Amino acid sequence: MNVSPNTILASEGLRVSYGPIEVLKGVSFSVGNGSCLAVIGPNGAGKTTLFKVLTGEVASRAGTISFQGADVTKVPAHTRTSLGMGRTFQVSRVFLELTARENVIVAIESRRRNAGDYGAPWWRWRPARQVVEEADALLFALGIAHLRHASAASLSHGDKKRLELAETLALEPSILLLDEPTAGMAPGDRMQIVELIQTIRAERGVSVVMTEHDMDVIFNLADRVLVMNYGEVIAEGTVAEVRENPTVRAVYLGQDIYNAAH
Numbered sequence: 001m002n003v004s005p006n007t008i009l010a011s012e013g014l015r016v017s018y019g020p021i022e023v024l025k026g027v028s029f030s031v032g033n034g035s036c037l038a039v040i041g042p043n044g045a046g047k048t049t050l051f052k053v054l055t056g057e058v059a060s061r062a063g064t065i066s067f068q069g070a071d072v073t074k075v076p077a078h079t080r081t082s083l084g085m086g087r088t089f090q091v092s093r094v095f096l097e098l099t100a101r102e103n104v105i106v107a108i109e110s111r112r113r114n115a116g117d118y119g120a121p122w123w124r125w126r127p128a129r130q131v132v133e134e135a136d137a138l139l140f141a142l143g144i145a146h147l148r149h150a151s152a153a154s155l156s157h158g159d160k161k162r163l164e165l166a167e168t169l170a171l172e173p174s175i176l177l178l179d180e181p182t183a184g185m186a187p188g189d190r191m192q193i194v195e196l197i198q199t200i201r202a203e204r205g206v207s208v209v210m211t212e213h214d215m216d217v218i219f220n221l222a223d224r225v226l227v228m229n230y231g232e233v234i235a236e237g238t239v240a241e242v243r244e245n246p247t248v249r250a251v252y253l254g255q256d257i258y259n260a261a262h
């Protein structure tokens, strides 16, 4: 696969089937270093499946994935994470029985272990002060420092999403894969997440691939948009290009795509 040096993540011809049903029918795309690609499309288009293939959770039966110039098609999920691919989930996955701070500490410790730093033996284990400080700094950056001692189970939906983002950032990814980061949030909370993602991009220079149903979120964040329908890419371009694309308009039932959320 021929990938330009400015490309951080790219795929070519990805195919995935669940049983007899082909869910990804040859998906190709690329993400520029430091840029934000939004993947949109109706329910069931294959967006989450594409994410799962990119992170290694689901294997493709054809096609290739390259990340930072290396072919990672056959690389297992945990190795992709330690190479710098961070993802969040459409439905949050946090350790509900732990506090917010403990959740982030677990992520930081996992990053340190991946880097070969095992810290104290488990029978003397307590997090280093530096780790606790890093966890608190992340919670602060995500606006949930005041909730550090609250159990993750007690957090609101929006705060759980923030916590999950903090955990993902703790892995110091070079690309963030965000599957519906604002799903189920009130409009005001959504714009807060948009601002957070903007800040994260500006401060850390991370690239972003995100799926999203909220068009306002996309128009605020995306440099380019990939439109999927029934497992195929039907359009790719800037927000303006995609919005004017007749095929995309047809998929969104002729509505102005501005009003096509949900």
Ligand SMILES: Nc1ncnc2c1ncn2[C@@H]1O[C@H](COP(=O)(O)OP(=O)(O)OP(=O)(O)O)[C@@H](O)[C@H]1O
Pocket (backbone or CB within 6 Å): 018, 023, 041, 042, 043, 044, 045, 046, 047, 048, 049, 050, 090
């Ligand atoms: N584990 C599975 N087994 C069988 N079929 C599946 C599985 N996961 C997803 N599918 C099917 O694959 C298709 C694509 O699903 P996917 O979750 O990738 O869509 P999506 O674009 O993320 O949709 P949404 O916008 O609702 O999140 C759907 O038809 C779905 O029913």
Ligand SMILES: [Mg+2]
Pocket (backbone or CB within 6 Å): 047, 048, 049, 090, 211
């Ligand atoms: Mg999905």
